Amino acid sequence: MSIQQLPSRDKLSESLTWDLTTIFKNDAAFEAAYQSVQAQLPMLEKPDQPFTTASQLLMTIKQTLAIFRQLETVYVYASMKNDQDTTNATYQGYQAKVDALAAEVSAAAAFLEPAILAIPVAQLTDWLTKTPDLADYSHFIRTITDSRAHVLSGHEEALLAAAGDIFGAASQTFSVLDNSDLQFPDVTDETGQTLQLSDGVYSQLLQSTDRTVRQQAFTALYTTYDQFKNTFATTLATEIKGHNYLAQVHHYNSARQAALAPKAIPESVYTTLVDQVNQHLPLLHRYTELRKKQLKLSELHMFDLYTPLLGKPALTYTYEQAQATAKKALAILGPDYAQQVTHIFNNRLIDVCENQGKRSGAYSGGAYDTNPFILLNWQDDLNNLYTLVHETGHSVHSALTRQNQKYVYGDYPIFVAEIASTTNENLLTEYLLQTQTDPKVQAYLLNYYLDGFKGTVFRQTQFAEFEHAMHEAAADGQPLTAAFMSKQYAAINARYYGPAVVNDSQIALEWARIPHFYMNYYVYQYATGFAAATTLAKGITMKQPGALTHYLDYLKAGSSAYPIDIMQQAGVDMTSAAYLKRAFTVFEERLNQLETLLTKLN
Structure with a gap:
């Protein structure tokens, strides 16, 4: 029997690939833009004297941001x-060239924050009050002055910025190993x-x-990671040490x-999330018990x-069907939002299919002066419909943001980004539950929602606990070996999923395959974002x-204010536990619905 191989890139239908010629017509145009950024670096040399006028400060800020704007595009x-x-x-x-260029630009621009902090507070306040054009950058300047205690001298910041690609080397090594060099074995599906x-x-x-197929895939995947566990431990330990070092030198x-701190997010937001999730672990344990019972298993394993829960998925979607359902x-969300979605779907802004060597997973990317692009690795299932809706939310x-904000505020922090994407997921769930009347399909959708909640709120908080524990261990001098990390991960995993689940030995290695551990306290925002999105989606669907x-x-x-303030204006106070409790209430309500439906269907 022939082995089904992933297609090479050149075998894909052009209509299912993204059109990057809208960024640069060809590689030669990219090279020219790259060289242009390099040529402008001398413009960012540190001034010999402190800023003496508002106009001088304004000009320097504009020049600096203009180069970063061009850098983003290349x-x-x-x-x-x-x-x-x-x-x-x-x-x-x-990739290597732009990583190095980004480090060069950061190093050249490193003088700016210390130079702004050197301006006397009264003088800076006067300039902002009397110079309207400079006032446009007031929040940008505030993000610098608020971090006054943590900014080093211009020379020291330049040295650290110049080492940016070195600090990023562990992440890059992980990416190459995980996406390119790992050779996974062949497996057999149910057919x-x-x-x-x-x-x-x-x-x-x-x-x-x-179940044999699931177990085979699980075993094959982790057997491969087990062969390289010490390499993965080295890359992750190096990344964590880099995070700790940079935090230490910045006081x-x-x-x-x-x-x-750079986005003024209180640590209590993080600790409140972990506390609330742990308080509500009995709900997850109840769900795993239901899964074990419904699947009629004497042992419930991670795979x-x-x-x-009801057997073969009741819903499958081709890519075209998924687009129609998403719309x-x-x-x-209204006609203006719908117009944005149509533009994304109809103009080759999505790279759809999996191919040999393609980065795994999915994301929305782009720069201020480009279209928003989406990378997918499409499979015809409900999960990929949700992924499409999720990434469309980001795009x-x-x-x-780019249409309504100047470049200085034309991006947004991850903390608020995940709220936009998961609000879309919640709206999709509501739509499907309202339009699918078959009890089996409804049960499947409830099952899918609960699994999504498990993966987004419970699992990402589990990741966050592990991530923080590893940072603390490294700070205390604990060597982050593969054995140590596996032991800690297995313990956290067992606590989260409870007594109904066998804590398979392979799952202890899951840390080795999670790219988000290289993103410096990123994962918790998936969980906070999902919970906040629950509140926002409820208000929209109820037409409050x-x-x-x-x-x-x-x-x-965009980033025209701190994210906590932006979300408060949108109606969600993320400094309290209330939005998390509301999310767990929805989880429990839908768990109750699923239990009732399964009782009738069984």
Whole structure:
């Protein structure tokens, strides 16, 4: 029997690939833009004297941001070219070049923050009051002055910035190893077809109704990671040590404080999340008990946590069907939002199919002066419909921000980004539950929602606990060996999933395959974002006065204020536990609904 191989990049239909010529017509145009950024670096040399006039400060800020704006465009082109085929040596080289260029630009611009902090407070306040053009940058300046205690001298900041690609080397090594160099074995699906195992294929096989297939895929994947566990431990330990070092030299108490402080996110937001999730672990344990009972298993293993409770999935979607469904589900957000979605779907802004060497997973990317692009690794299932809706949320957020904010505020922090994407997921769930009347389909959708909640709130908080524990251990001098990290991960995993689940030995290695551990306190924001999105989606679907307007205003706000303030204006106070409790209430309500439906169907 022939083995089903992933297609090479050149075998894909052009209509299902993203069109990066809208960024640069060809690689030669990219090279020219790259050289242009390099040529402008001398413009960012540190002034010999402190700023003496508002106009001088304004000119320097504009020059600095203009170079970063150009850098972003060349960076996203190179990174997306590399992501579409990480085995392509040309685009590997482009990625390395733009990584180095980003470090050069950061080093050249490192003088700016210390120079602004050197301006007497009264003088700076006077300039902002009397110079309207400079006042446009007041929040940008505030983000610098608020971190006064943590900014080093211009020379010291330049040295650290110049080492940016060195600090990023562990993450880059992980990416190359995980996406390009790992060779996974062939596996067999429930039809007897032999498949080349990949991240996308693995996620599909874990949903198989054939338990042998699920176990085979699980074992094959982790057998591969086990062979390289010491290498992965080295890359992750190096990344964590880098986080701790940079936090220490910038006078933060911890890497977590350093990661949250630039966006003025209180550490209590993080600790409240962990506390609330742990308080509500009995709900997750109840759900795993239901899964064990419904699947009629004497032992529930980690590879049993993703297969549908009612057997073969009741809903499948081709890519075209998923686009149509997404448009209907998001229509509640109004005609302007719908127009943005149509533009994304109809103009080759999505790279759809999995191919050899393509980066795993999915994301929305782009720069201020480009379209918002989406990378997918499409499979015909409900999960990929949700992924499409999720990434579309990011892309529309990007489009609305760029259309309504100047470059200085034309991006947004991850903390608010995940709220836009998961609000879309919640709206899709509501739409499907309202339009699918078959009890089996409704049960499947409830099952899917609960699995999504498990994966987004419970699992991402589990990741956050592990991430923080490893940072603390490294700070205390504990060697982060593969054995140590596996032991800690297995313990946290067992606590989260409870007594109904066998804590398979392989799952202790899950830390080795999670790219988000290289993103410095990133994962918790998936959980906070999902919970906040629950509140926003509920207001929109119930047509509460002002809910939609406030939501769209949030999407347009970019980084014009701190994220906590933006979300408060949208109607969600993320400094309290209330929004988390509301999310767990929804989880419990839908768990009750599923239990009732399964009782009737069994």
